[in-house]
Amino acid sequence: MNLEHVDILGVPFVHATRSQFVDQLHHHINAEQKAFVITANPEIVMKANEEPSYMKVVEQATYVTADGIGVVKAAKLLNKPLPERVAGYDVMMDLLHLADQHQHRVYLLGARQETLEKAERNIRKQFPQLKIVGAHNGFFDWKSRHIQQEIAERQPDLIFVALGVPRQENWIAENIHQFDKGVFVGVGGSIDVIAGTVKRAPEVWQRMNLEWFYRLLKQPSRFGRMMALPRFAFKILAQKARS
Numbered sequence: 001m002n003l004e005h006v007d008i009l010g011v012p013f014v015h016a017t018r019s020q021f022v023d024q025l026h027h028h029i030n031a032e033q034k035a036f037v038i039t040a041n042p043e044i045v046m047k048a049n050e051e052p053s054y055m056k057v058v059e060q061a062t063y064v065t066a067d068g069i070g071v072v073k074a075a076k077l078l079n080k081p082l083p084e085r086v087a088g089y090d091v092m093m094d095l096l097h098l099a100d101q102h103q104h105r106v107y108l109l110g111a112r113q114e115t116l117e118k119a120e121r122n123i124r125k126q127f128p129q130l131k132i133v134g135a136h137n138g139f140f141d142w143k144s145r146h147i148q149q150e151i152a153e154r155q156p157d158l159i160f161v162a163l164g165v166p167r168q169e170n171w172i173a174e175n176i177h178q179f180d181k182g183v184f185v186g187v188g189g190s191i192d193v194i195a196g197t198v199k200r201a202p203e204v205w206q207r208m209n210l211e212w213f214y215r216l217l218k219q220p221s222r223f224g225r226m227m228a229l230p231r232f233a234f235k236i237l238a239q240k241a242r243s
Ligand code: UDP
Pocket: 110, 111, 112, 137, 138, 139, 162, 163, 164, 165, 167, 187, 188, 189, 190, 191, 192
Protein backbone atom coordinates (compact mmCIF):
# COMPACT_ATOMS: atom_id res chain seq x y z
CA MET A 1 0.00 0.00 0.00
CA ASN A 2 1.29 3.46 -0.90
CA LEU A 3 1.04 5.90 1.98
CA GLU A 4 0.72 9.64 1.43
CA HIS A 5 3.33 12.10 2.67
CA VAL A 6 3.13 15.51 4.28
CA ASP A 7 6.11 17.81 3.79
CA ILE A 8 7.24 19.70 6.90
CA LEU A 9 10.26 21.93 6.22
CA GLY A 10 11.49 19.54 3.56
CA VAL A 11 10.99 16.35 5.60
CA PRO A 12 8.37 13.97 4.18
CA PHE A 13 6.23 12.65 7.04
CA VAL A 14 4.12 9.58 6.47
CA HIS A 15 0.38 10.26 6.66
CA ALA A 16 -0.81 7.30 8.73
CA THR A 17 -2.14 6.47 12.15
CA ARG A 18 0.09 4.40 14.40
CA SER A 19 -1.86 1.24 13.64
CA GLN A 20 -1.93 1.87 9.85
CA PHE A 21 1.81 2.44 9.97
CA VAL A 22 2.52 -0.75 11.93
CA ASP A 23 0.33 -2.65 9.43
CA GLN A 24 2.39 -1.17 6.63
CA LEU A 25 5.61 -2.42 8.24
CA HIS A 26 3.98 -5.82 8.65
CA HIS A 27 3.44 -5.90 4.86
CA HIS A 28 7.13 -5.13 4.41
CA ILE A 29 8.10 -8.00 6.70
CA ASN A 30 5.77 -10.47 4.97
CA ALA A 31 7.02 -9.41 1.53
CA GLU A 32 10.65 -9.49 2.77
CA GLN A 33 10.89 -5.93 1.54
CA LYS A 34 13.43 -3.74 3.33
CA ALA A 35 12.44 -0.50 5.06
CA PHE A 36 14.31 2.29 6.83
CA VAL A 37 12.21 4.10 9.40
CA ILE A 38 13.06 7.41 11.08
CA THR A 39 10.93 8.50 14.01
CA ALA A 40 11.44 12.24 13.84
CA ASN A 41 10.77 15.05 16.29
CA PRO A 42 11.26 18.80 15.65
CA GLU A 43 14.92 18.45 16.67
CA ILE A 44 15.50 16.03 13.78
CA VAL A 45 13.64 18.32 11.35
CA MET A 46 15.86 21.22 12.39
CA LYS A 47 19.00 19.11 12.16
CA ALA A 48 18.04 18.09 8.63
CA ASN A 49 17.43 21.75 7.75
CA GLU A 50 20.72 22.90 9.21
CA GLU A 51 22.98 20.02 8.09
CA PRO A 52 22.71 19.07 4.41
CA SER A 53 24.54 15.77 5.04
CA TYR A 54 21.89 14.75 7.58
CA MET A 55 19.09 15.80 5.18
CA LYS A 56 20.64 13.40 2.63
CA VAL A 57 20.33 10.58 5.18
CA VAL A 58 16.73 11.53 5.99
CA GLU A 59 15.93 11.48 2.25
CA GLN A 60 17.04 7.84 2.12
CA ALA A 61 14.42 6.75 4.66
CA THR A 62 11.48 4.72 3.43
CA TYR A 63 9.27 6.35 6.07
CA VAL A 64 9.58 9.25 8.50
CA THR A 65 7.01 9.25 11.31
CA ALA A 66 5.92 12.17 13.48
CA ASP A 67 7.57 11.31 16.79
CA GLY A 68 6.77 14.52 18.61
CA ILE A 69 3.66 16.54 19.13
CA GLY A 70 5.48 19.58 17.67
CA VAL A 71 5.45 17.94 14.23
CA VAL A 72 1.73 17.11 14.48
CA LYS A 73 0.92 20.69 15.54
CA ALA A 74 3.08 22.14 12.76
CA ALA A 75 1.31 19.99 10.17
CA LYS A 76 -2.05 21.27 11.41
CA LEU A 77 -0.91 24.88 11.34
CA LEU A 78 0.28 24.47 7.74
CA ASN A 79 -3.14 23.05 6.79
CA LYS A 80 -1.78 19.59 5.99
CA PRO A 81 -2.77 17.71 9.13
CA LEU A 82 -1.26 14.38 10.17
CA PRO A 83 -3.65 11.91 11.84
CA GLU A 84 -1.65 11.48 15.07
CA ARG A 85 1.73 11.24 16.71
CA VAL A 86 3.58 8.01 15.84
CA ALA A 87 6.28 7.77 18.49
CA GLY A 88 9.31 5.49 18.18
CA TYR A 89 8.73 3.79 21.52
CA ASP A 90 5.08 3.02 20.69
CA VAL A 91 5.99 1.70 17.24
CA MET A 92 8.68 -0.49 18.81
CA MET A 93 6.26 -1.94 21.38
CA ASP A 94 3.60 -2.59 18.70
CA LEU A 95 6.18 -4.29 16.49
CA LEU A 96 7.46 -6.45 19.36
CA HIS A 97 3.87 -7.54 19.96
CA LEU A 98 3.44 -8.30 16.26
CA ALA A 99 6.74 -10.17 16.15
CA ASP A 100 5.64 -12.25 19.13
CA GLN A 101 2.36 -13.18 17.42
CA HIS A 102 3.89 -13.98 14.04
CA GLN A 103 7.29 -15.40 15.03
CA HIS A 104 9.17 -12.59 13.35
CA ARG A 105 12.86 -12.43 14.18
CA VAL A 106 14.11 -9.44 16.17
CA TYR A 107 17.56 -7.89 16.57
CA LEU A 108 18.35 -5.14 19.09
CA LEU A 109 21.21 -2.72 18.50
CA GLY A 110 22.06 0.04 20.94
CA ALA A 111 22.34 1.34 24.51
CA ARG A 112 24.87 0.40 27.17
CA GLN A 113 25.46 -3.33 27.70
CA GLU A 114 23.80 -3.43 31.13
CA THR A 115 20.78 -1.47 29.90
CA LEU A 116 20.47 -3.69 26.84
CA GLU A 117 20.51 -6.84 28.99
CA LYS A 118 17.87 -5.40 31.31
CA ALA A 119 15.71 -4.44 28.33
CA GLU A 120 16.10 -7.93 26.86
CA ARG A 121 14.99 -9.50 30.15
CA ASN A 122 11.95 -7.21 30.32
CA ILE A 123 11.03 -7.95 26.70
CA ARG A 124 11.33 -11.70 27.33
CA LYS A 125 9.13 -11.35 30.43
CA GLN A 126 6.43 -9.58 28.43
CA PHE A 127 6.77 -11.72 25.28
CA PRO A 128 8.11 -15.12 26.37
CA GLN A 129 7.88 -16.68 22.87
CA LEU A 130 9.52 -13.76 21.05
CA LYS A 131 12.49 -14.67 18.88
CA ILE A 132 15.27 -12.26 19.78
CA VAL A 133 17.93 -13.58 17.42
CA GLY A 134 20.63 -11.15 18.48
CA ALA A 135 21.50 -8.05 20.45
CA HIS A 136 24.52 -5.78 20.54
CA ASN A 137 25.25 -2.74 22.68
CA GLY A 138 25.61 0.65 21.01
CA PHE A 139 29.22 1.30 21.91
CA PHE A 140 31.22 -0.42 19.21
CA ASP A 141 33.99 0.31 16.78
CA TRP A 142 32.22 1.83 13.76
CA LYS A 143 34.74 0.19 11.43
CA SER A 144 34.20 -3.35 12.75
CA ARG A 145 32.02 -5.61 10.57
CA HIS A 146 30.93 -7.83 13.45
CA ILE A 147 27.37 -6.51 13.81
CA GLN A 148 26.73 -6.53 10.07
CA GLN A 149 27.95 -10.13 9.85
CA GLU A 150 25.73 -11.16 12.75
CA ILE A 151 22.68 -9.53 11.15
CA ALA A 152 23.43 -11.11 7.76
CA GLU A 153 23.73 -14.55 9.37
CA ARG A 154 20.77 -14.38 11.71
CA GLN A 155 18.36 -12.82 9.21
CA PRO A 156 16.20 -10.73 11.53
CA ASP A 157 12.95 -9.30 10.17
CA LEU A 158 13.08 -6.34 12.53
CA ILE A 159 16.15 -4.43 13.62
CA PHE A 160 15.70 -1.78 16.31
CA VAL A 161 18.58 0.69 16.24
CA ALA A 162 18.93 2.80 19.41
CA LEU A 163 22.16 4.75 19.00
CA GLY A 164 20.71 8.23 19.45
CA VAL A 165 20.41 10.93 16.79
CA PRO A 166 22.13 11.06 14.29
CA ARG A 167 24.17 7.87 14.81
CA GLN A 168 21.21 5.54 14.40
CA GLU A 169 20.07 7.09 11.11
CA ASN A 170 23.66 7.21 9.83
CA TRP A 171 24.23 3.56 10.74
CA ILE A 172 21.07 2.40 8.98
CA ALA A 173 21.72 4.52 5.87
CA GLU A 174 25.28 3.24 5.67
CA ASN A 175 24.46 -0.43 6.16
CA ILE A 176 20.96 -1.30 5.00
CA HIS A 177 22.05 -1.96 1.41
CA GLN A 178 24.12 -4.94 2.58
CA PHE A 179 21.15 -6.95 3.80
CA ASP A 180 18.57 -8.95 1.86
CA LYS A 181 15.69 -8.08 4.13
CA GLY A 182 14.74 -6.31 7.34
CA VAL A 183 12.75 -3.40 8.66
CA PHE A 184 15.24 -1.07 10.35
CA VAL A 185 13.79 1.39 12.86
CA GLY A 186 15.69 4.16 14.65
CA VAL A 187 14.21 4.19 18.15
CA GLY A 188 16.35 6.66 20.16
CA GLY A 189 16.12 6.06 23.88
CA SER A 190 13.49 3.28 23.70
CA ILE A 191 15.81 0.53 24.94
CA ASP A 192 16.51 2.67 28.03
CA VAL A 193 12.76 3.06 28.57
CA ILE A 194 12.13 -0.68 28.20
CA ALA A 195 15.01 -1.36 30.62
CA GLY A 196 13.45 1.08 33.08
CA THR A 197 16.57 3.24 33.32
CA VAL A 198 14.70 6.16 31.71
CA LYS A 199 11.04 6.75 32.51
CA ARG A 200 8.58 7.85 29.88
CA ALA A 201 6.29 10.72 30.88
CA PRO A 202 3.14 9.59 32.73
CA GLU A 203 0.03 9.23 30.50
CA VAL A 204 -1.49 12.51 31.70
CA TRP A 205 1.61 14.42 30.63
CA GLN A 206 1.53 12.62 27.28
CA ARG A 207 -2.17 13.42 26.84
CA MET A 208 -1.46 17.08 27.62
CA ASN A 209 1.29 17.02 24.94
CA LEU A 210 3.92 17.78 27.57
CA GLU A 211 6.15 14.74 27.17
CA TRP A 212 8.98 16.96 25.89
CA PHE A 213 8.76 19.11 29.05
CA TYR A 214 8.80 16.03 31.29
CA ARG A 215 11.98 14.82 29.52
CA LEU A 216 13.55 18.22 29.99
CA LEU A 217 12.79 18.18 33.73
CA LYS A 218 14.20 14.66 34.09
CA GLN A 219 17.26 15.25 31.92
CA PRO A 220 18.12 19.00 32.14
CA SER A 221 21.27 18.24 30.12
CA ARG A 222 18.94 18.09 27.09
CA PHE A 223 18.28 21.83 27.37
CA GLY A 224 20.78 22.77 24.64
CA ARG A 225 19.29 20.23 22.23
CA MET A 226 15.79 21.41 23.01
CA MET A 227 16.62 24.90 21.82
CA ALA A 228 15.82 23.42 18.40
CA LEU A 229 12.15 23.58 19.42
CA PRO A 230 11.74 27.40 19.37
CA ARG A 231 13.76 27.55 16.13
CA PHE A 232 11.39 24.96 14.65
CA ALA A 233 8.33 26.90 15.82
CA PHE A 234 9.73 30.11 14.37
CA LYS A 235 10.37 28.50 10.97
CA ILE A 236 6.88 27.00 10.88
CA LEU A 237 5.25 30.32 11.78
CA ALA A 238 7.34 32.10 9.14
CA GLN A 239 6.22 29.56 6.52
CA LYS A 240 2.62 29.98 7.63
CA ALA A 241 2.90 33.77 7.33
CA ARG A 242 4.35 33.46 3.81
CA SER A 243 1.51 31.23 2.63
N1 UDP B 1 23.82 5.38 22.49
C1 UDP B 1 24.51 4.32 21.94
N2 UDP B 1 25.73 4.55 21.38
C2 UDP B 1 26.29 5.78 21.33
C3 UDP B 1 25.56 6.87 21.89
C4 UDP B 1 24.32 6.64 22.46
O1 UDP B 1 24.04 3.20 21.96
O2 UDP B 1 27.38 5.90 20.80
C5 UDP B 1 22.51 5.09 23.08
C6 UDP B 1 22.30 5.60 24.48
O3 UDP B 1 22.91 4.73 25.40
C7 UDP B 1 20.79 5.56 24.56
C8 UDP B 1 20.35 5.80 23.11
O4 UDP B 1 21.53 5.76 22.34
O5 UDP B 1 20.37 4.27 24.90
C9 UDP B 1 19.58 7.04 22.85
O6 UDP B 1 20.24 8.17 23.32
P1 UDP B 1 19.47 9.56 23.46
O7 UDP B 1 18.60 9.56 24.66
O8 UDP B 1 20.48 10.63 23.32
O9 UDP B 1 18.49 9.47 22.19
P2 UDP B 1 17.89 10.55 21.24
O10 UDP B 1 17.17 11.53 22.12
O11 UDP B 1 19.03 11.12 20.50
O12 UDP B 1 16.95 9.77 20.38
